[in-house]
Amino acid sequence: xxxxxxxxAGLTPESVVDGLGLRFVIWAQGCRHxxxxxxxxxxxxxxxxxxxxxDEIINQVKRNPVLKGVTFSGGDPMEQAGKFxxxxxxxxxxxxxxxxxxxxxxxxxxxxxxxxxGWRGFLENIDVLVDGRFEQDQRDLNLAxxxxxxxxxxxxxxxxxxxxxTLLQL
Ligand code: SF4
Numbered sequence: 001x002x003x004x005x006x007x008x009a010g011l012t013p014e015s016v017v018d019g020l021g022l023r024f025v026i027w028a029q030g031c032r033h034x035x036x037x038x039x040x041x042x043x044x045x046x047x048x049x050x051x052x053x054x055d056e057i058i059n060q061v062k063r064n065p066v067l068k069g070v071t072f073s074g075g076d077p078m079e080q081a082g083k084f085x086x087x088x089x090x091x092x093x094x095x096x097x098x099x100x101x102x103x104x105x106x107x108x109x110x111x112x113x114x115x116x117x118g119w120r121g122f123l124e125n126i127d128v129l130v131d132g133r134f135e136q137d138q139r140d141l142n143l144a145x146x147x148x149x150x151x152x153x154x155x156x157x158x159x160x161x162x163x164x165x166t167l168l169q170l
Contacts, residue, residue: 005051006083009043009075013060014067019099019128019145020170021068024061026087028075033103037136039147043075054083058090069097069127078102078109081118088125099128106131106154106165128168129154144170 012018012025027040029049034041042048061070070091077084077100088098100122102109106129113120123129130146130153138148145153158166 004054006054006057006080006087007046007049008052009040009049011052011057011060013064015071017145018071018073018101019069022066023099024064024067024070026057026070026072026077026084028072028077028080028084030079031074031076031103032079033076033133035103035134035136037139038134040075046079049075054087054090057087058094061091061096062094067096069099071099071101073101076101076103078104078116078119078122081116081122083118085118085122085125088122092125097127098125099130100126101130103133104131106152106159123156124160126156129156 007029009027009029015023015025018025027043029043030046031044034044061067072084091098109119109123113123130151132151135148135150138150140149143149152165153168155166155168
């Protein structure tokens with residue numbers, strides 16, 4: 001895989017259920033959390049999906065003038081953090097916001113952001129992080145933008161500034 005490709009399960013050009021506003025969704029391939037009840041176990045295999053050219057994805061995003069932002073989901077985008085950091089940086093240059101879903105908790109990411117390749121650069125380009133594994137016993141169909149009550153919708157820049165988890169005001 002060369003530097004300008006990322007391994008994905010797929011793309012959804014328009015969605016209103018993966019974050020606030022109309023969003024382009026990029027589905028990462030590869031996840032090690034293996035949550036019981038996961039809706040997309042086909043995204044677990046790190047050799048699954050296929051490589052996508054990241055600049056072609058950015059061009060697709062550019063062609064839709066009514067997008068509010070881009071959401072990274074999966075799979076777990078944190079497993080290809082360097083690639084997603086590049087995508088996030090290019091997306092933010094377009095004036096769009098970046099949401100990211102991950103099975104890791106925000107606290108775990110903070111503790112490991114200098115030991116896991118690409119984590120710091122990626123986190124610093126995320127506006128909203130929906131964190132934590134899907135927990136079947138905390139599943140709640142009434143929750144907006146998350147599957148289980150343990151997951152949090154975190155305002156990342158505010159959390160990094162204040163050094164404490166700050167939830168996004170929806
Ligand atoms: S983190 Fe998400 S993709 Fe990974 S196993 Fe859990 S629910 Fe599935």
